[in-house]
Amino acid sequence: MTNIRFEQLNTRTFQEGKFDTAIVPVGSCESHGDHLPFGTDALLSHEMALAVGAKLSNTVVLPPTYFGFSHHYRHKPATITISQDTNIRLISDILRSLAHWKFKHILIINGHDGNITAIDVAARVVREEHPEMHIAALDAWWITAGNLLPKDTFEVWGGLGHGGEGETSLGLALIPQFVDMENARGMVPEVDGNVKEFWDFSELTAYGATGDPTKATLEKGEVMRDALVHYLVDYMNRRRESGWAYNPQGFGPPEGPNS
Numbered sequence: 531m532t533n534i535r536f537e538q539l540n541t542r543t544f545q546e547g548k549f550d551t552a553i554v555p556v557g558s559c560e561s562h563g564d565h566l567p568f569g570t571d572a573l574l575s576h577e578m579a580l581a582v583g584a585k586l587s588n589t590v591v592l593p594p595t596y597f598g599f600s601h602h603y604r605h606k607p608a609t610i611t612i613s614q615d616t617n618i619r620l621i622s623d624i625l626r627s628l629a630h631w632k633f634k635h636i637l638i639i640n641g642h643d644g645n646i647t648a649i650d651v652a653a654r655v656v657r658e659e660h661p662e663m664h665i666a667a668l669d670a671w672w673i674t675a676g677n678l679l680p681k682d683t684f685e686v687w688g689g690l691g692h693g694g695e696g697e698t699s700l701g702l703a704l705i706p707q708f709v710d711m712e713n714a715r716g717m718v719p720e721v722d723g724n725v726k727e728f729w730d731f732s733e734l735t736a737y738g739a740t741g742d743p744t745k746a747t748l749e750k751g752e753v754m755r756d757a758l759v760h761y762l763v764d765y766m767n768r769r770r771e772s773g774w775a776y777n778p779q780g781f782g783p784p785e786g787p788n789s
Contacts, residue, residue: 536590
């Protein structure tokens with residue numbers, strides 16, 4: 531079986547693998563309450579990436595990026611954060627490196643809300659530089675999981691929350707050795723679901739977690755994991771087989787007023 535962990539490959543095994551697809555896990559290093567580790571976002575995104583990569587051909591999984599933009603999570607120890615400018619440069623340089631080595635299909639799996647803007651900027655800039663390389667991102671798995679699963683899967687706040695019901699459940703499924711349910715606690719804040727609000731995390735909770743992690747279970751985590759992995763495997767297979775054809779009918783660009 532081909533080893534898909536990039537950091538464990540060498541020049542010979544990399545070349546023999548004939549990899550054309552790379553999965554890039556992105557996370558952070560910050561407080562997730564007293565029950566989840568600082569590296570939760572990176573650990574979860576990496577485990578999901580490995581599960582997806584194992585089901586795809588010619589695919590390699592990069593080691594996770596453990597540092598992201600986390601300035602808004604600094605009210606509890608011990609957040610390690612980089613600036614958003616640094617974050618954009620980091621992700622851009624990873625993507626440019628992959629383009630240099632002729633990777634054609636890139637899937638970013640992100641575990642941290644503070645990285646979403648940087649991923650968007652970096653991916654669009656690099657895609658413009660390298661149109662031959664296609665880039666997709668699961669930039670908010672916690673939203674996607676809620677879209678894929680029955681509405682009654684979660685008990686509190688739709689499973690949302692930083693270190694909340696959904697994330698803790700996924701932790702029980704993917705990194706159970708690091709989850710301490712005896713110390714799980716959080717708070718459900720009053721935020722608007724339609725308007726983006728720029729809060730500091732200290733305004734949302736007295737803990738390092740929001741939502742209700744006490745409602746987390748292994749069963750919920752397994753359902754989330756399976757749904758996300760199945761969807762991403764199917765998505766990547768469909769995109770690779772179609773050549774990333776967003777325009778299967780073959781019609782041209784819209785005509786301008788002077789056409």
